[in-house]
Amino acid sequence: MKKLEQQKQHMQKFVDRFRAKATKAAQAQSRIKQIQKIDAVLENIPVTDEARTFSLPKLNYPKSGKEVLVTENLAVGYDVLLIQNIHLRLNRADKIGIVGRMGLGNQPCLKV
Structure with a gap:
């Protein structure tokens, strides 16, 4: 809504400047029509003074343990082993x- 108001003001300045100039009269008339369309849109937008709030539900997932991942003798690779004997x-x-x-x-190491 604020952006439409700014756009309307910008167009109105153009119309005020160039309405009487013969070479810009057609453009000024076009801008007047656009301003009228913006006015029609602004009239249909409901005005509310109240602030809208929303909240996301808090998800209470249990915390993971201290150790998230433990590997022993991990090997990574397809046909050829890229890494082997990883303890992590x-x-x-x-x-x-x-x-x-x-x-x-x-x-591939990250995907494992």
Whole structure:
């Protein structure tokens, strides 16, 4: 609604400036029609003074344990093993990164 008001004001300035100028009269008339359409739209928009609020339901999922992921002798690969004998413990809030050259299977490691 605010944007329509700004657009209407901008068009009205154009009309006020160029209404009498012969070369811009047709454009000014077109803008007047657009302003009338905007007025019609603004009349149909209900005006409410009350603030609308919404809230999302709180989901009470049980917290995971301290250890989120534990692996022993993990191997990753399809035809060729990319990584093998991985022993890993991930605790809650831990972060990991996998670093390597492109094409060496970093993405499949993350998908496991």
